[in-house]
Amino acid sequence: MGRIGVLLLNLGGPDKIEDVRPFLYNLFSDPEIIRLPVKALQKPLAWLISTLRAKKSQDNYLEIGGGSPLREITEAQAEALEKKLKEMGQDVKIYIGMRYWHPFTEEAIAQIKNDGIKKVVVLPLYPQFSISTSGSSFRVLEEMWATDEVLQEVDYTLIPSWYERPGYLRSMADLIEQELDKFPNPDNAHVFFSAHGVPVSYVEEAGDPYQKEIEECTRLIMETLGRSNEYTLAYQSKVGPVEWLQPYTDDALKELGDRGIEDLAVVPISFVSEHIETLQEIDMEYREVAEEAGIKNFHRVPALNVYPGFIDSLADLVVDSIDAEPCTFESVTHPNENMKMYPQEKWQWGLTTAAEVWNGRLAMIGFFGLLIELLSGSGPLHMVGIL
Numbered sequence: 001m002g003r004i005g006v007l008l009l010n011l012g013g014p015d016k017i018e019d020v021r022p023f024l025y026n027l028f029s030d031p032e033i034i035r036l037p038v039k040a041l042q043k044p045l046a047w048l049i050s051t052l053r054a055k056k057s058q059d060n061y062l063e064i065g066g067g068s069p070l071r072e073i074t075e076a077q078a079e080a081l082e083k084k085l086k087e088m089g090q091d092v093k094i095y096i097g098m099r100y101w102h103p104f105t106e107e108a109i110a111q112i113k114n115d116g117i118k119k120v121v122v123l124p125l126y127p128q129f130s131i132s133t134s135g136s137s138f139r140v141l142e143e144m145w146a147t148d149e150v151l152q153e154v155d156y157t158l159i160p161s162w163y164e165r166p167g168y169l170r171s172m173a174d175l176i177e178q179e180l181d182k183f184p185n186p187d188n189a190h191v192f193f194s195a196h197g198v199p200v201s202y203v204e205e206a207g208d209p210y211q212k213e214i215e216e217c218t219r220l221i222m223e224t225l226g227r228s229n230e231y232t233l234a235y236q237s238k239v240g241p242v243e244w245l246q247p248y249t250d251d252a253l254k255e256l257g258d259r260g261i262e263d264l265a266v267v268p269i270s271f272v273s274e275h276i277e278t279l280q281e282i283d284m285e286y287r288e289v290a291e292e293a294g295i296k297n298f299h300r301v302p303a304l305n306v307y308p309g310f311i312d313s314l315a316d317l318v319v320d321s322i323d324a325e326p327c328t329f330e331s332v333t334h335p336n337e338n339m340k341m342y343p344q345e346k347w348q349w350g351l352t353t354a355a356e357v358w359n360g361r362l363a364m365i366g367f368f369g370l371l372i373e374l375l376s377g378s379g380p381l382h383m384v385g386i387l
């Protein structure tokens, strides 16, 4: 076997403030992020939402220094992982493939082909699987493998999720423990897991295992922690008009404040790096909500970043995957009848008429929405919560 490639998948984030709008456009162009029944509408709607959301999003990025730290942290993780795997006697090269910003997944794959890699371990940096995150990146890769003869010569294996790995759980428990021990009375502090939300329809209609994996993950972390602290799980970062997984983080914080909880250790759970939703949303917005609710000591547990125990656990995971039976696209993106990864699949029949009707309706809604929004500065998109 030749040299092995490890492809780290991540979301990507704008490096600088000018990148925010095109980054948002890429994000909203993804059918796994906005699930529309008709493909032709995806790009116009992505353009509309990214243009209208850019200002608010830019303001948030300005509060954390004008860009996302995600690229830098992911590169540091890649370097640490490569070093660890080399120490373990593995001849591997690590690649980074971001879904919505540089270095794009397409760039990583071009490099993998260039380097003549014969086997790739695909490792998403999301501990839990969601259609909207790892699923979306797997779909991009699946399309590349299906259409590229050179890639078809490259063996691959996917790691769908890894939230139950003991080394990951131990690392999370270590960081929580360190934060708890900063409270005068550590046993009294409440552990508050804040997961990134997804729309309820992903779980209930599309069969996304995300909620189940998040719940199981928090339970396992608490078990590993082995302390008697009470804990809560809530979901943050809701975007748009539809219902997302509940309880929402801000509501849960208010409820804990009402119950007289004063010491809170907040744990970001869906992501292993610091990013805008830890540094801005939790550290600034939710901190304010919590303090207004009467929570006096709001401590945020840091993201894993390059925590040594975490890097070691990723290295073990890669080695185990090299040895195991390969896991293919088919088994992850179409595991059973109930999971609907690609929203447009079920619309392929009779597409022309349906597409025409939807095109017409949504174009009208979009056009008038934009007009009202531009004229009044506050229109339907504000009302439904997208902006």
Ligand SMILES: C=CC1=C(C)c2cc3[nH]c(cc4nc(cc5[nH]c(cc1n2)c(C)c5CCC(=O)O)C(CCC(=O)O)=C4C)c(C)c3C=C
Pocket: 011, 012, 013, 014, 027, 032, 033, 034, 053, 057, 068, 069, 070, 126, 130, 132, 133, 196, 197, 198, 199, 239, 270, 271, 274, 275, 276, 277
């Ligand atoms: C596991 C983590 C994540 C899930 C699940 C997820 C789903 C999801 N996200 C949006 C919309 C947006 N996400 C944005 C940024 C963003 N999202 C995640 C992670 C998950 N998203 C991260 C780590 C980041 C930040 C990257 C960075 O710059 O550091 C944004 C842009 C920021 C903003 O304007 O708020 C949007 C929009 C949806 C709709 C969704 C599920 C369907």
Ligand SMILES: [Fe+2]
Pocket: 196
């Ligand atoms: Fe997101």
Ligand SMILES: [Fe+2]
Pocket: 237, 277, 281
């Ligand atoms: Fe957000």
